Amino acid sequence: MLTSKATSDPRLPSNIFLHSNFRENTERMAGDLELKLLGSWASPFVMRARIALNLKGVGYELLKEVSGTKSELLLKSNPVYKKIPVLIHHGKPICESMIIVQYIDEVWAAAGPSILPSDPYERAIARFWIVYIDDKWFPPLRKMIVAKADNEETAEAAEQGIAGLQLLEEAFEKCSKGKDFFGGESVGYLDIALGCYLAWLKAVEKMHGVKLLDKEKIPLLVGWAERFCSADAVKELMPEVDELVEFAKMLRARLNAAATS
Amino acid sequence: MILGRMAAAGEEVKLVGRWASPFVVRVGIALNLKGLGYEFSHEERGKKSELLLKSNPVYEMIPVLIHDGKPICESMIILEYIDEVWASVGRSILPADPYDRAIARFWAAYIDDKFPSSLRTLRGLNEEAKAEAEEQLANALQLLEDAFPKCSKGKDFFGGETIGYLDIALGCYLGWIKAIEKMTGIKALDEAKTPTLVGWAERFCSGDAVKEVMPEADELIEFTKLIQAIMNAAPGRQNMHVSKNDR
Numbered sequence: 001m002l003t004s005k006a007t008s009d010p011r012l013p014s015n016i017f018l019h020s021n022f023r024e025n026t027e028r029m030a031g032d033l034e035l036k037l038l039g040s041w042a043s044p045f046v047m048r049a050r051i052a053l054n055l056k057g058v059g060y061e062l063l064k065e066v067s068g069t070k071s072e073l074l075l076k077s078n079p080v081y082k083k084i085p086v087l088i089h090h091g092k093p094i095c096e097s098m099i100i101v102q103y104i105d106e107v108w109a110a111a112g113p114s115i116l117p118s119d120p121y122e123r124a125i126a127r128f129w130i131v132y133i134d135d136k137w138f139p140p141l142r143k144m145i146v147a148k149a150d151n152e153e154t155a156e157a158a159e160q161g162i163a164g165l166q167l168l169e170e171a172f173e174k175c176s177k178g179k180d181f182f183g184g185e186s187v188g189y190l191d192i193a194l195g196c197y198l199a200w201l202k203a204v205e206k207m208h209g210v211k212l213l214d215k216e217k218i219p220l221l222v223g224w225a226e227r228f229c230s231a232d233a234v235k236e237l238m239p240e241v242d243e244l245v246e247f248a249k250m251l252r253a254r255l256n257a258a259a260t261s
Numbered sequence: 262m263i264l265g266r267m268a269a270a271g272e273e274v275k276l277v278g279r280w281a282s283p284f285v286v287r288v289g290i291a292l293n294l295k296g297l298g299y300e301f302s303h304e305e306r307g308k309k310s311e312l313l314l315k316s317n318p319v320y321e322m323i324p325v326l327i328h329d330g331k332p333i334c335e336s337m338i339i340l341e342y343i344d345e346v347w348a349s350v351g352r353s354i355l356p357a358d359p360y361d362r363a364i365a366r367f368w369a370a371y372i373d374d375k376f377p378s379s380l381r382t383l384r385g386l387n388e389e390a391k392a393e394a395e396e397q398l399a400n401a402l403q404l405l406e407d408a409f410p411k412c413s414k415g416k417d418f419f420g421g422e423t424i425g426y427l428d429i430a431l432g433c434y435l436g437w438i439k440a441i442e443k444m445t446g447i448k449a450l451d452e453a454k455t456p457t458l459v460g461w462a463e464r465f466c467s468g469d470a471v472k473e474v475m476p477e478a479d480e481l482i483e484f485t486k487l488i489q490a491i492m493n494a495a496p497g498r499q500n501m502h503v504s505k506n507d508r
Binding site: 080089092094095096099100102103106107120121123124127128131132167 | 319328331333334335338339341342345346359360362363366367370371404
């Protein structure tokens with residue numbers, strides 16, 4: 001339940017998001033919380049952190065990283081990978097999106113529902129599928145985002161993506177136990193991990209004329225995707241598919257320029 | 262060699278794996294730290310048992326922990342599971358503080374990003390690729406050397422007073438690192454460059470929980486020679502290497 005919310009276009013620099021569901025927090029400025037998130041609107045990984053912060057009703061300052069450049073703060077906070085998102089809490093940086101989500105769940109354990117499942121076996125299952133999603137399932141789809149044209153490689157990548165979604169459809173049935181989300185009644189760890197990719201999936205569908213989110217093949221996931229995208233903690237963060245298609249064009253152009261220079 | 266022990270009373274705990282795999286060693290160490298009895302189910306090289314295929318259908322890789330019939334896959338996920346299920350038993354594997362946990366998880370992910378491919382190359386037959394692998398390994402170890410003081414806060418291990426999550430994540434590779442040093446003459450853990458890690462490695466390997474499951478460098482060298490002989494006899498079989506089947 002949201003009591004106070006300042007919304008701004010996420011593409012404007014240095015937005016302050018006050019997003020709180022506890023009366024005590026409504027008067028706290030983002031600065032008091034000393035919570036900053038380095039990110040950008042197009043990154044699914046940044047979205048993960050923002051969904052988690054929304055679920056906990058925690059205010060933070062979004063520091064926008066411009067695509068193609070890396071700020072001093074980013075280089076200082078994540079010297080190993082130089083990548084977003086980075087959460088900076090009281091000056092201490094936390095890197096890697098799912099590590100950030102766990103950190104948020106642990107620090108703000110008392111605020112809002114648990115993001116990770118409470119049962120250790122269910123936690124292990126969620127963590128397993130997240131490794132699968134990031135290491136095996138998404139990489140072929142990322143290739144499709146930057147591919148110059150439709151070819152054998154993109155066709156194979158689409159097939160792999162669809163096969164992966166089939167596995168995740170079965171996983172959904174087991175994890176959700178008949179409820180709305182992988183996490184049960186509310187958006188949880190595995191929902192965030194997979195759901196952050198949905199806008200990009202739709203962009204890939206548009207760019208390559210493929211059907212990935214196919215109601216015939218993965219009815220449970222298609223239903224889940226609709227519910228996820230319309231969840232309070234998520235809907236303001238979902239980028240427009242057409243804007244992602246434009247962004248992908250820019251990424252491809254940049255990669256081509258780098259390849260030929 | 263790893264000896265399986267009787268399962269803890271009332272609980273079935275089974276570890277499916279192979280002694281040469283650092284990922285399996287991780288789980289063995291964690292179970293030892295918690296003082297847990299378990300049955301070790303040895304996976305033959307080049308074959309995948311019915312149990313493995315049934316327990317890990319997605320990757321068909323070791324280790325798999327089977328607890329009361331339920332399979333848990335991926336070594337670092339297994340570690341967190343062990344720490345959570347047996348939270349009141351033995352010492353905590355993960356740090357207590359959320360920030361320390363985030364740092365430990367970050368470095369564990371970094372280690373698995375850099376070490377398996379470097380080590381695989383260094384014990385393999387592709388000589389040309391070894392210089393780059395050596396450099397990647399050296400850079401990774403330097404970063405971890407620099408990270409040690411912050412994590413350990415002046416104590417003996419990344420986890421503080423006792424072995425923890427990050428110690429296990431890195432330490433499991435020490436058998437292979439020593440084997441590679443012997444086989445190639447490379448000095449991976451160098452007193453001159455990474456003195457803190459050298460001291461840490463000695464302490465890590467001498468712990469009871471580790472000694473029991475860590476393979477000896479000489480055993481691993483014999484194992485490598487065996488694999489290389491097989492690969493030389495059948496040159497088309499590229500994927501016979503240990504860690505391609507392990508996570």
